[in-house]
Amino acid sequence: MSELSAQLPAAKPKLQLARFRDLALVPAILVLLVVGFIVSPIFLTAGNLLDVVQQQTELGLVVLAEALILIAGRIDLSLESTVGFAPALAVALIVPASSHGLGVGLPEWTAIPLCLLIGALIGLVNGALILKLRLSGFVVTLGMLITIRGVQLGATGGQNLFDLPASVSYLGSATWLGLPASVWITGLLFAVGIVVLGFFRQGRALYAIGGNSDAARAAGIRVDRVVWTVLVLGGVLAALAGLLMAGRLGSVAAAQGQNMIFTTFAAAVIGGVSLNGGKGTLFGALCGVLMLGLVQNILTLAHVSPFWYGAINGGIILVALMLSRLTTGKAQD
Amino acid sequence: MKRSILTVAVCVALAGALAACNRGTDAATGGGAGPVGIDLPRADSDFWNSYAKYVPQQAKDLGINLMPPTNSQNNVNTLVSNVQTLTNQGAKAVVMAPQDTGAITTTLDRLNQKKIPVITVDTRPDKGGAYMVVRADNKAYGEKACKYLGEQLKGKGKVVEFEGDLSSINGRDRSQAFGDCMKQNYPGITVFAEPTNWEGGKASAALQTDLTANPDINGIYMQAGGVFLAPTLQLLKSTNHLFPAGDPRHITIISNDGIPQEFEAIKQGQIDATVSQPADLYAKWALYYAKAAVEGKSFKPGATDHGSTIVDVGSGQLEDQLPAPLVTKDNVGDSSLWGNQIGK
Numbered sequence: 001m002s003e004l005s006a007q008l009p010a011a012k013p014k015l016q017l018a019r020f021r022d023l024a025l026v027p028a029i030l031v032l033l034v035v036g037f038i039v040s041p042i043f044l045t046a047g048n049l050l051d052v053v054q055q056q057t058e059l060g061l062v063v064l065a066e067a068l069i070l071i072a073g074r075i076d077l078s079l080e081s082t083v084g085f086a087p088a089l090a091v092a093l094i095v096p097a098s099s100h101g102l103g104v105g106l107p108e109w110t111a112i113p114l115c116l117l118i119g120a121l122i123g124l125v126n127g128a129l130i131l132k133l134r135l136s137g138f139v140v141t142l143g144m145l146i147t148i149r150g151v152q153l154g155a156t157g158g159q160n161l162f163d164l165p166a167s168v169s170y171l172g173s174a175t176w177l178g179l180p181a182s183v184w185i186t187g188l189l190f191a192v193g194i195v196v197l198g199f200f201r202q203g204r205a206l207y208a209i210g211g212n213s214d215a216a217r218a219a220g221i222r223v224d225r226v227v228w229t230v231l232v233l234g235g236v237l238a239a240l241a242g243l244l245m246a247g248r249l250g251s252v253a254a255a256q257g258q259n260m261i262f263t264t265f266a267a268a269v270i271g272g273v274s275l276n277g278g279k280g281t282l283f284g285a286l287c288g289v290l291m292l293g294l295v296q297n298i299l300t301l302a303h304v305s306p307f308w309y310g311a312i313n314g315g316i317i318l319v320a321l322m323l324s325r326l327t328t329g330k331a332q333d
Numbered sequence: 334m335k336r337s338i339l340t341v342a343v344c345v346a347l348a349g350a351l352a353a354c355n356r357g358t359d360a361a362t363g364g365g366a367g368p369v370g371i372d373l374p375r376a377d378s379d380f381w382n383s384y385a386k387y388v389p390q391q392a393k394d395l396g397i398n399l400m401p402p403t404n405s406q407n408n409v410n411t412l413v414s415n416v417q418t419l420t421n422q423g424a425k426a427v428v429m430a431p432q433d434t435g436a437i438t439t440t441l442d443r444l445n446q447k448k449i450p451v452i453t454v455d456t457r458p459d460k461g462g463a464y465m466v467v468r469a470d471n472k473a474y475g476e477k478a479c480k481y482l483g484e485q486l487k488g489k490g491k492v493v494e495f496e497g498d499l500s501s502i503n504g505r506d507r508s509q510a511f512g513d514c515m516k517q518n519y520p521g522i523t524v525f526a527e528p529t530n531w532e533g534g535k536a537s538a539a540l541q542t543d544l545t546a547n548p549d550i551n552g553i554y555m556q557a558g559g560v561f562l563a564p565t566l567q568l569l570k571s572t573n574h575l576f577p578a579g580d581p582r583h584i585t586i587i588s589n590d591g592i593p594q595e596f597e598a599i600k601q602g603q604i605d606a607t608v609s610q611p612a613d614l615y616a617k618w619a620l621y622y623a624k625a626a627v628e629g630k631s632f633k634p635g636a637t638d639h640g641s642t643i644v645d646v647g648s649g650q651l652e653d654q655l656p657a658p659l660v661t662k663d664n665v666g667d668s669s670l671w672g673n674q675i676g677k
Contacts, residue, residue: 052542158377306527
């Protein structure tokens with residue numbers, strides 16, 4: 001852990017505090033666990049905590065994607081539309097027209113590869129527009145967000161897709177060795193991400209690019225190629241999140257993923273990933289995801305008034321942020 | 334030089350576009366009563382897509398000159414600008430379904446100043462000012478659901494309720510009626526009201542948590558089958574809570590909407606009942622009142638000739654409250670239900 005953090009760009013001499021940067025949320029999570037235990041005896045049971053983790057897997061994958069992109073100094077808003085569009089198009093290409101499909105009738109096994117491919121293509125186009133045409137990443141991905149959401153509505157006629165291919169519903173609801181498959185997948189991908197970003201040249205390159213892309217280029221990093229790869233990877237991860245969500249909810253809703261990007265940024269930034277690039281860790285982002293999930297779970301268990309739900313939800317997040325600031329003394333940006 | 338050519342080209346293009354707009358106005362004042370402008374609230378729900386299909390059909394039957402519908406994508410700003418466009422194109426009456434019932438007030442005021450009558454479908458503007466409101470009695474949805482669950486569960490148990498968006502009148506009406514009725518008639522039933530903003534994912538997460546905390550939950554009320562049905566069934570299936578009606582472990586489920594998938598689930602015994610929200614009647618009577626408004630007719634509170642009641646809901650705002658039938662295993666095959674008419 002110390003090896004990893006020591007390589008982070010540290011602006012201030014207080015290096016020993018910066019070491020704990022990615023543990024910043026741990027105290028807040030511990031407090032939440034205590035609060036949850038007081039609220040309901042069910043809270044600290046394995047079953048309930050597993051529910052929380054499973055419900056957060058899709059958000060987790062999107063946050064993983066966004067954190068990678070943010071660390072590399074870019075931004076991708078279109079991820080939330082990919083979450084809906086990629087599985088919707090893949091499913092529509094397979095199911096018959098009577099189930100609101102497109103009537104193409106591709107074989108069922110293509111569902112998952114097709115979905116991931118669509119995600120990759122979206123990332124590829126984003127990359128081409130941002131890196132080759134030199135357009136602003138914010139606006140390009142905002143345009144992409146609106147466009148593919150619109151294409152999804154157009155292609156499916158606004159209908160929810162109820163008849164999912166078996167492989168799609170399997171992934172979102174299967175259990176492997178006692179844990180939901182989606183938990184394994186998300187956990188594994190985070191582990192790979194943490195290792196690559198911490199110890200591999202390719203992963204360290206993201207920090208270099210996000211910190212100062214000119215310096216990175218001067219140091220011999222092929223900046224454009226790395227960024228493009230990250231954008232494509234982000235699209236694939238978002239598509240995978242969409243697959244898991246479709247499987248868990250038993251349908252692809254026409255609005256699947258809508259407004260998810262706000263929660264995504266919230267989780268990433270709470271977890272210590274900087275919007276300015278070059279800072280933050282995937283472990284921190286994962287903590288952010290888990291924290292948001294715990295807050296929601298506690299509010300459900302406490303049966304707070306639906307009218308005050310949003311206010312209390314936001315309030316707890318703010319308090320948790322302050323708590324992490326106080327316990328680590330590290331400024332957040 | 335190059336620049337001035339470009340300027341000229343742009344001007345010519347703009348002039349052409351403007352001329353095209355003017356032609357549009359002329360065309361809209363063709364035969365039939367009207368023209369009547371209509372805005373559809375959203376394109377991503379099965380219910381509203383069915384409504385959209387009924388609209389041109391009913392307009393033809395009623396002899397209405399209908400302008401091409403606009404769609405406000407569940408956004409009140411878009412709705413406001415759509416309505417402006419429709420009136421600029423010469424609409425003599427406007428049919429809309431504002432999902433945000435507060436923010437539409439100023440638009441209604443402006444239309445009233447221009448003497449353009451407005452018919453709202455499904456929702457009632459918070460401040461009134463519409464020529465007629467056409468909606469099913471949403472309080473009755475909540476009550477029907479409460480009574481059905483109360484009777485089926487014999488007044489005992491734990492019920493999860495997926496509430497719609499509480500900033501919309503329909504979400505509020507259903508939640509309030511359901512909650513009040515439960516409190517009054519079935520004090521033995523505990524209600525877990527879950528806020529969902531009409532999002533299936535939120536409902537699924539809340540239900541999963543509730544089921545873990547209270548494995549003895551025996552009833553679910555979902556305020557919109559279109560968004561909650563598939564997530565609920567999928568979750569019950571994966572957590573081993575899905576048993577057919579009749580099994581002692583069965584969770585009694587009542588829904589609102591009346592889409593074909595709900596009927597299918599009722600036939601299979603996965604859910605027990607739904608309140609069918611009349612998409613066809615919405616289209617029919619909204620356009621009927623639009624035509625009547627253009628022709629200068631006026632209405633009074635009281636029973637109508639189509640099995641509904643016109644109610645004065647306050648400060649002269651009239652509302653035609655259409656009946657919404659309860660669909661159970663016994664009448665799920667009834668071909669007069671709109672969910673049975675559109676096929677899957």
